[in-house]
Amino acid sequence: MSRDETSFTPDELRQLRLRLRRERAALSDERLEIHSALICDHLLRWFQRWQPHCIGAYRGLRGEVDLTPLTVALARRGTRIALPVMDAKRPGRMHFHAWGPDAPLCHNGFGIAEPCPDAPRIWRREMQVVLLPLVAFDHAGNRMGMGAGYYDRYFARRRFGIRRPKLIGVAHALQGVEALPSQPWDVPLDGVVTEAGWHALPRRARHNTHT
DSSP: OOOOGGGOOHHHHHHHHHHHHHHHHTSOHHHHHHHHHHHHHHHHHHHHHHOOSEEEOOOOOTTSOOOHHHHHHHHHTTOEEEEEEEOTTSTTOEEEEEEOTTSOEEEOTTSOEEEOTTSOEEOGGGOSEEEEEOSEEOTTSOEEOSSSOHHHHHTGGGGGTOSOOEEEEEOOGGGBOSOOOOOTTOOOOSEEEETTEEEOOOHHHHTTOOO
């Protein structure tokens, strides 16, 4: 039975986030490499059929799926790649900037690699797909992030029907849970891909992502 937001206490959510982050971080380097390769393969086959001209991706923390092989392959085929950059002047905000295989990366205050300040900015309306890291997901398309709300704030306007990219969650299968709370400001996912393949989501979120 699904649980709504009123049945989760703040402590339960905190413990769930902590447990899944620990399980993700505990993956061996070998297992992480295998999962990342499988997920990159699932996504590459999807992109080969759809051929978007610009996508958003990420450079992750320990335990998160490594999308570097995918982004390098797509960039060399002519796809524009955008990576998130934390806004140093506005805490809690981020933007996307262009990245290429030969471009340098800088590290932000969280130790995450991101395009350097002089990299061209890419606007929300330019991206057709954005690949998002996550801590947990459920089969309704809800996503639990690290708790800072960067992605929810950045994509909040998509709820009003303006042109927006598809949001695809990238995760290990172990990060799937039965249900997550949904708040009015949460931005639902259009698809989720793990090492096991694409996960079915409700019709409102699916957008033909199955391989």
